[in-house]
Amino acid sequence: MGALETVTVAMVAGALRVSTPFLFVSLGECLTERSGRINLGNEGVLVLGAMVGYATSYHSGSPWLGIVAAALAGAVLGAVHGGTCSLARVNDVAMGIAVMLAGTGIAFFFGKPYVQPSAPQLPRIPLGFWATAPQVRSALEVSPLFFLGIAAAFALHWFLRATRAGLRVRIVGDSADAARALGLSIDRVRLLATVAGSALAGIGGSFLSLSYPGSWNEGLSSGQGLMAVALVVFARWNPLYCAVAALIFGAAGALGPSLQTVGVTKGYYLFYAAPYVLTLVILAATVRPGRALRGMPGELSIGR
Amino acid sequence: MTTLADVPAAAAPAARADAADRLYPLRRAAEGVAAPLAALLFAAAAFAIFLLALGKSPVAFYALVWKGAFGTWFSIQNTLQRAAPLLLTALCVAIPAQLGLVIIGGEGALVLGGLAATVAALPLNGVWPPLVQLVMALAGAATGAAWIALTGLLRARRGVNETVASLVLAYIGIALFNHMVEGPLRDPASLNKPSTWGIGDANMLGPIPGTELHPGLPVGVIACVLCWVLIYCTSTGFAARVTGGNLRAAMLQGLPVERLIVLACALGGAFAGLAGMIEVAAVHGRANASLIAGYGYSGILIAFLARHNPLGIIPMAVLLGGIGAAGGLLQRRLDLPDATVVVLQGFIFVAILASETLYGRIAWFQPRGDR
Numbered sequence: 048m049g050a051l052e053t054v055t056v057a058m059v060a061g062a063l064r065v066s067t068p069f070l071f072v073s074l075g076e077c078l079t080e081r082s083g084r085i086n087l088g089n090e091g092v093l094v095l096g097a098m099v100g101y102a103t104s105y106h107s108g109s110p111w112l113g114i115v116a117a118a119l120a121g122a123v124l125g126a127v128h129g130g131t132c133s134l135a136r137v138n139d140v141a142m143g144i145a146v147m148l149a150g151t152g153i154a155f156f157f158g159k160p161y162v163q164p165s166a167p168q169l170p171r172i173p174l175g176f177w178a179t180a181p182q183v184r185s186a187l188e189v190s191p192l193f194f195l196g197i198a199a200a201f202a203l204h205w206f207l208r209a210t211r212a213g214l215r216v217r218i219v220g221d222s223a224d225a226a227r228a229l230g231l232s233i234d235r236v237r238l239l240a241t242v243a244g245s246a247l248a249g250i251g252g253s254f255l256s257l258s259y260p261g262s263w264n265e266g267l268s269s270g271q272g273l274m275a276v277a278l279v280v281f282a283r284w285n286p287l288y289c290a291v292a293a294l295i296f297g298a299a300g301a302l303g304p305s306l307q308t309v310g311v312t313k314g315y316y317l318f319y320a321a322p323y324v325l326t327l328v329i330l331a332a333t334v335r336p337g338r339a340l341r342g343m344p345g346e347l348s349i350g351r
Numbered sequence: 352m353t354t355l356a357d358v359p360a361a362a363a364p365a366a367r368a369d370a371a372d373r374l375y376p377l378r379r380a381a382e383g384v385a386a387p388l389a390a391l392l393f394a395a396a397a398f399a400i401f402l403l404a405l406g407k408s409p410v411a412f413y414a415l416v417w418k419g420a421f422g423t424w425f426s427i428q429n430t431l432q433r434a435a436p437l438l439l440t441a442l443c444v445a446i447p448a449q450l451g452l453v454i455i456g457g458e459g460a461l462v463l464g465g466l467a468a469t470v471a472a473l474p475l476n477g478v479w480p481p482l483v484q485l486v487m488a489l490a491g492a493a494t495g496a497a498w499i500a501l502t503g504l505l506r507a508r509r510g511v512n513e514t515v516a517s518l519v520l521a522y523i524g525i526a527l528f529n530h531m532v533e534g535p536l537r538d539p540a541s542l543n544k545p546s547t548w549g550i551g552d553a554n555m556l557g558p559i560p561g562t563e564l565h566p567g568l569p570v571g572v573i574a575c576v577l578c579w580v581l582i583y584c585t586s587t588g589f590a591a592r593v594t595g596g597n598l599r600a601a602m603l604q605g606l607p608v609e610r611l612i613v614l615a616c617a618l619g620g621a622f623a624g625l626a627g628m629i630e631v632a633a634v635h636g637r638a639n640a641s642l643i644a645g646y647g648y649s650g651i652l653i654a655f656l657a658r659h660n661p662l663g664i665i666p667m668a669v670l671l672g673g674i675g676a677a678g679g680l681l682q683r684r685l686d687l688p689d690a691t692v693v694v695l696q697g698f699i700f701v702a703i704l705a706s707e708t709l710y711g712r713i714a715w716f717q718p719r720g721d722r
Binding site: 087127131134135136137138140141142144145146147148149150151152153154155156159270273274276277280313314316317319320323324326327330331334348349 | 453455505509510511512514515516518519520522523526527529530533534648651652655688689690691692693694695696697698700701704705707708710
């Protein structure tokens with residue numbers, strides 16, 4: 048294989064793996080933000096989900112049970128964030144960072160005994176069975192969670208667009224006055240959207256420990272939970288675009304390691320930063336004073 | 352029926368009530384102390400239940416936290432050492448917050464400030480050290496100021512949300528930092544932990560005589576006091592607070608809102624950049640990944656806990672530093688993981704931030720009238 052193909056294969060493989068946690072966290076963040084609230088605590092949810100998923104898989108022997116446990120742990124942390132933010136005058140940006148700290152701390156606290164032992168991992172679907180090159184074969188071993196995430200993106204898109212509950216989420220997110228006029232309980236809708244969003248983020252965390260990189264340690268997350276906020280802005284609060292954005296961000300993150308396979312070891316941090324520069328450029332180019340970003344929920348604190 | 356003549360008569364009792372209620376400012380100050388204190392007690396109680404569930408003694412735990420944070424001269428120094436960078440990164444949040452801006456990108460300004468300070472020191476080998484340190488401080492502060500001012504510019508000129516912009520810029524800044532430290536500026540001798548060349552032992556900021564404290568602490572305290580004066584005792588600070596209170600009124604008054612936004616961001620960023628310079632010049636001696644320690648994020652929380660009052664930042668940073676300093680002792684004595692202190696800090700942050708909702712709810716603290 049030529050250098051270009053090697054890089055391409057390695058990048059596709061990396062993108063499929065690196066993007067999955069991004070995908071789940073950004074979908075969760077997207078749902079929460081569509082209800083009019085921002086959750087920076089998803090970073091803590093991600094780490095806690097990784098730890099709980101790993102520990103559950105280790106004790107029960109079933110990685111699938113680990114995913115369920117990670118989602119539940121995420122939901123609990125989401126309930127803390129959603130519940131406290133329902134109180135008047137509590138700032139959701141600051142509370143998110145506090146929840147991030149608490150979630151990370153709890154994960155490290157209980158996760159210490161699980162750094163050494165190895166837990167059963169999720170299976171991978173060998174989509175590269177047709178290829179002869181071993182690199183392509185290993186590149187196309189895709190986690191079922193990736194497909195679950197893509198399915199979740201479509202499901203969330205349909206939920207927001209075509210269901211009664213989804214319409215309620217959008218109303219609460221776009222105009223609290225309209226929601227009050229309709230007699231909707233704003234706090235309850237936002238609480239449920241935060242809990243569900245954090246459960247999705249928890250699943251994203253379980254991917255980190257149960258599939259790729261596939262172990263539990265304290266340096267597992269590289270800030271994907273916080274980056275999800277930028278990613279959702281990039282995706283204009285659209286779940287389908289979130290999937291695309293997750294692939295782009297994942298590919299950018301995978302570019303460095305894949306360039307290393309052909310001996311290019313310099314400059315990959317700059318590629319890694321490229322999607323953020325792009326996000327900023329898009330923001331600066333499309334926003335004008337007095338006009339909100341297209342697709343941005345009107346009630347979002349970061350929109351005012 | 353209300354006629355025009357009734358209006359002053361109706362308004363008068365309220366005005367008289369305000370004049371009579373002289374103790375209200377005191378009670379308002381008491382509210383500002385009581386609410387976080389109640390939240391602190393609540394968090395401590397919740398954490399005690401957590402410890403009981405784990406079969407550990409809360410009494411022994413809190414005794415050790417006190418001992419590890421403030422019990423001995425050594426632990427007090429450890430506490431203050433940890434508080435020092437947080438004073439400056441919290442200012443990076445608290446100053447723009449006067450204008451109603453939520454800046455969460457202090458981490459980026461800190462690492463780039465540290466990097467710039469290191470770069471500034473490298474060609475000055477053999478120059479009089481205090482001069483080198485001054486140049487380093489200026490380079491660090493200027494870089495941090497530029498980085499956050501960029502967020503302010505985007506906000507003022509383009510209306511880009513400052514929270515998202517500063518977060519994204521923090522990631523870009525950290526990526527830039529990693530690129531420089533592992534690429535063009537890397538000292539080839541640093542194998543395991545990529546670092547830049549050192550600034551040289553002569554250029555390090557020594558401890559304050561008689562202590563092991565580095566000068567970051569007095570710098571941070573002075574910066575907090577100066578910022579308090581700036582915000583509450585100058586017309587610029589007043590203009591900033593007016594803008595934060597009501598943007599439209601500020602614009603109608605003809606206040607230079609755009610300039611204030613960029614200025615406040617630059618000033619906050621300068622402090623974060625200075626924090627990076629102090630970390631390099633007093634602790635690490637070179638720029639490497641140790642600078643990315645989350646001081647920027649802790650600073651956000653401290654600023655919010657202090658309700659963006661620069662003088663409130665000092666006790667909050669000391670509280671957080673103290674809990675962090677007790678970590679080692681807890682690990683040795685109670686066999687608890689070192690993350691225990693992070694859990695406790697998380698409990699405290701959540702409780703104090705949630706206590707924001709108590710303001711205005713308790714009648715005793717509110718203004719009284721003879722209605």
